[in-house]
Amino acid sequence: MIFPLRSEPAVEATGLVKKFHAVKAVDGVDLVVPRGGIYSVLGPNGAGKTTVIRILATLATPDGGQARVLGRDVVSEAAKVRERIGLTGQFATVDEELTGTENLIMLARLQGFSRAASVRRASDLLGAVSLDAAADRLVKKYSGGMRRRLDIAASIIVTPDLLFLDEPTTGLDPRSRAQVWETVRGLVEVGTTILLTTQYLDEADQLADRIAVMEHGKVIAEGTPGQLKSSVGVGTLRIRLREAAQRPEAIRVLAEDLQITAQEEADAVGLTARVPGSDADLAVSAVSRLAGRGISVTDFALGQPSLDEVFLALTGHTTDRNDQEEAA
Amino acid sequence: MTVQLTSSAADTSGSSDLRDVLMRGTRPPRANAFTVTMTFGWRALLKIKHGPMQLFDVTVFPLMLTLMFTYLLGGAIAGSTTVYLQDLLPGILVMAILMITQYTGAALNSDRTKGVFDRFKTLAIWRPGSVIGAMLGDLVRYSIAGILVVLLGVALGFRPAGGVIGVALGLMVVLLFSFAISWMWTAAAFVMPTPHSTMAAGAIIIFPLTFLSNIFADPKTMPGWLQAFIDVNPVTYVVSATRNLMFDRPLGNDLLWVLVSSAVIVAIFGPLTMWLYKNKQ
Numbered sequence: 045m046i047f048p049l050r051s052e053p054a055v056e057a058t059g060l061v062k063k064f065h066a067v068k069a070v071d072g073v074d075l076v077v078p079r080g081g082i083y084s085v086l087g088p089n090g091a092g093k094t095t096v097i098r099i100l101a102t103l104a105t106p107d108g109g110q111a112r113v114l115g116r117d118v119v120s121e122a123a124k125v126r127e128r129i130g131l132t133g134q135f136a137t138v139d140e141e142l143t144g145t146e147n148l149i150m151l152a153r154l155q156g157f158s159r160a161a162s163v164r165r166a167s168d169l170l171g172a173v174s175l176d177a178a179a180d181r182l183v184k185k186y187s188g189g190m191r192r193r194l195d196i197a198a199s200i201i202v203t204p205d206l207l208f209l210d211e212p213t214t215g216l217d218p219r220s221r222a223q224v225w226e227t228v229r230g231l232v233e234v235g236t237t238i239l240l241t242t243q244y245l246d247e248a249d250q251l252a253d254r255i256a257v258m259e260h261g262k263v264i265a266e267g268t269p270g271q272l273k274s275s276v277g278v279g280t281l282r283i284r285l286r287e288a289a290q291r292p293e294a295i296r297v298l299a300e301d302l303q304i305t306a307q308e309e310a311d312a313v314g315l316t317a318r319v320p321g322s323d324a325d326l327a328v329s330a331v332s333r334l335a336g337r338g339i340s341v342t343d344f345a346l347g348q349p350s351l352d353e354v355f356l357a358l359t360g361h362t363t364d365r366n367d368q369e370e371a372a
Numbered sequence: 373m374t375v376q377l378t379s380s381a382a383d384t385s386g387s388s389d390l391r392d393v394l395m396r397g398t399r400p401p402r403a404n405a406f407t408v409t410m411t412f413g414w415r416a417l418l419k420i421k422h423g424p425m426q427l428f429d430v431t432v433f434p435l436m437l438t439l440m441f442t443y444l445l446g447g448a449i450a451g452s453t454t455v456y457l458q459d460l461l462p463g464i465l466v467m468a469i470l471m472i473t474q475y476t477g478a479a480l481n482s483d484r485t486k487g488v489f490d491r492f493k494t495l496a497i498w499r500p501g502s503v504i505g506a507m508l509g510d511l512v513r514y515s516i517a518g519i520l521v522v523l524l525g526v527a528l529g530f531r532p533a534g535g536v537i538g539v540a541l542g543l544m545v546v547l548l549f550s551f552a553i554s555w556m557w558t559a560a561a562f563v564m565p566t567p568h569s570t571m572a573a574g575a576i577i578i579f580p581l582t583f584l585s586n587i588f589a590d591p592k593t594m595p596g597w598l599q600a601f602i603d604v605n606p607v608t609y610v611v612s613a614t615r616n617l618m619f620d621r622p623l624g625n626d627l628l629w630v631l632v633s634s635a636v637i638v639a640i641f642g643p644l645t646m647w648l649y650k651n652k653q
Contacts, residue, residue: 101494105651126496127399137491141419153411154497156400165397172390182422198491203397230390 052115054079054206054237055100061108062095069095071261072109077254082228082238084252086245086354092261093241094134097210100239101131114205130199134210134241137195140184144175144194147183152201169197173227189220196227200236207231209240213247225251245354249273257358264358272354281306281317281327283334284343288312294339301333302326319346408501409508416509430475430513434468434521441588442528449589454529461525462614463587466546466607468521469514470582473550474574476510477557478567485566500646507554514550518543534620542614545630549610552634555641562648581607606633 055077062070070092077083085093098104100113102122110117116124131137138147148166157165170179173193178186183194192212199207209228213221228238228251242248248255249269257265257272265272281304285291291308294315298304304326306317319326327346334341403411420427442460446453480503483489492502522530522539532539557574564570584598585607591599602608606629613626 103490103493123496126494129494131490131494133487133490135487137487139415139488140486141422142415143422146415146418150411150415151491151495153414154403154408154492154495156403156407158400161400168393168396172393200394200397202399203394227390231394233391234394236394 052079052112053077054083055111055113055239057096057100057109057111059109060096060099060106060111062092062099062104063107068261070099070106073258073261073263075111075256075263077237077239079237080232080235081253082232082240082251084248084255085239085241085258086243086248086255087241087258088243091258093258094210095261096258097131097208097239097241101129101208102126103131128205130202130204130207132192132195132199132207132209132212134214138183138191138198141182143180143182144170144186145179147194147198148201151198155202157201165201169201170194173197174223187220189216189223192216192220192224193227196224200231203231203234204236206237206239209238211241211243214243221247257354259358265354279319280347281319281330282309282343282345282347283315283317283330283341284311285313285315285334286340286342290339291315293337294334297333297337297339298330302330304330313342403497405498405501408498409505412502412505413508414505416506417512420509420513426475427513427516430472430517431520433472434464434517435524437468438464438521438524438528445588457525457528457530458532458619459615460588461521461530462542462618463585463611465518465521465543466549466611466614467582467587469518469546469550470553470578470607472514472517473510473554474557474571474578475513476507476554477561477564477570477574479510480506480558481561481564481570482567484561499649500642503555503558503645503649507551507558510554511547511551514547515543518546532618532620534618538618538620542617545610545613545617545627549606549630549634552637555638555645558645559641559648562645562652581605586611606630606637609633 053076055075057073057075060070060073060075061068073092073096075085075096085096087093095104099106100111100118102118102125105119110119112118113125114128118125139150142150145166148169149162152162152165153159167176167179170176173196175190175193175197178190183191186194196209196212199209212224212228216224225247228240231238238251240251252269254266254268255272256263283294283306285294291313295306295308298306298315298317304317304319306315308314309316317330324346327344331341331344438461441464442453442457446456446460450456450459483492522543532542534542556577557570560573561570564573584601585605586602587607591602591608594602609626609629613623613630615621616623616626
């Protein structure tokens, strides 16, 4: 028997293609995910992220190309791959008609734990994801965040070498989101490699060591969060004025003194400008210039590039919202 | 709401717990086929426990059939409802249980169209266990339905000469054939888009199979072409075998044909179901 070397990447995919009828949901994806840490696939709904995950998790067979997960081919060695991965799907992959405890006991039994060990494991895991109080409640009565955490607990009954998390925080409130992030970071510490998909740049930025940006079934950019953001090269400066009447003058001042092209927001006192990088100095001098001209600013914020801006920079167009809903 | 309180109260139970738990998540030896099947059977029973209403469908419907057909046709066909009931009850039992087997397909389709099936598919387990286990759980429901129908029959004047043992053996034949025919619905569950359409597809097959049989009337009274169909309809043999066991009459070849047709159905639809399991996405 040949044991794969530790240094072999967690995922190595070349030219993956998956068609649904005439549409190529995945259109020639190459992906190399190193061992350890968190790798994020970022993109809008319908970009093909979920399909890539389904192929790598052996739930779908590719129509073209090939993929190795932990050194095993996802098609010809699917059973071997399954022994070492965990998956938390985009839609909760737990049984709603059972309690949290019953879900975990069932999955532990299926994976070879004895009856007593399954009960213990279920209780330990529920504690670790802070669901002990809801252990004996039916999952259909769980909130979205609780379901997600149960889902993650279900994926780590046997600590996987590679865990797929498909949009683990979509639709969650900020607190639940933070709890999911905490769990994900805990997994990395014990050596699990995480491949997570997300629609949120800030999530990828907070968690990931590397990011692949996907659109229309293709990877359009890949790199560390820093590389990606500097390639985008823009941030968003938002300014709110005290007087709506001063807005035209404020726009003129910013353009003449700092060469910043500001746009009017729907809100009569709001201004938005795209500025290079995350240049805090520029933001500060913009505010002080305005104050120097007697234009009082009530609030300002310098945001990192939004996903839309990343897309604009990478593709020359913004993400098409209607497109996404349909393809989701 | 308590839901909110739970998640916030437990907010701080730190990730050191998690790390401990993860460190202990070593993979045990793979679960054997029996354990996998029984675990899925346990799941099916838990669902009955948490949603006893699902027993309502499978019990009320058979009882309704028994009452309706006994009083609707008894006088016309046998001259008396009690006389007719002796012949009809084993047949109604077969019909009622075969009809509710369609729930097996609907439940599997619902698993597949929701996310939970994806989880099962990513586990390295003996896959037929998930289907067979669910069927074993369903057998419990069929048994309950069958026993209730027999009890109702006895209350209405059903007096099987085979006694409790004869009735139990008859019921087992019905359960055996139900198990076999369920594989047709599980295959359908992988092809049809919704639980509802899975049931509808099953109904198209189960209605002619049960009505065009010897359940309601003696086939000798029917036109030749219909007799020819009834002769090759396996349900006819299930009904005959059940009647003969319940009334302690000689079995003839009926039971053999039940076994053969069950084996043929499973041999075709078992592998087909598992092929669809693997290949339908």
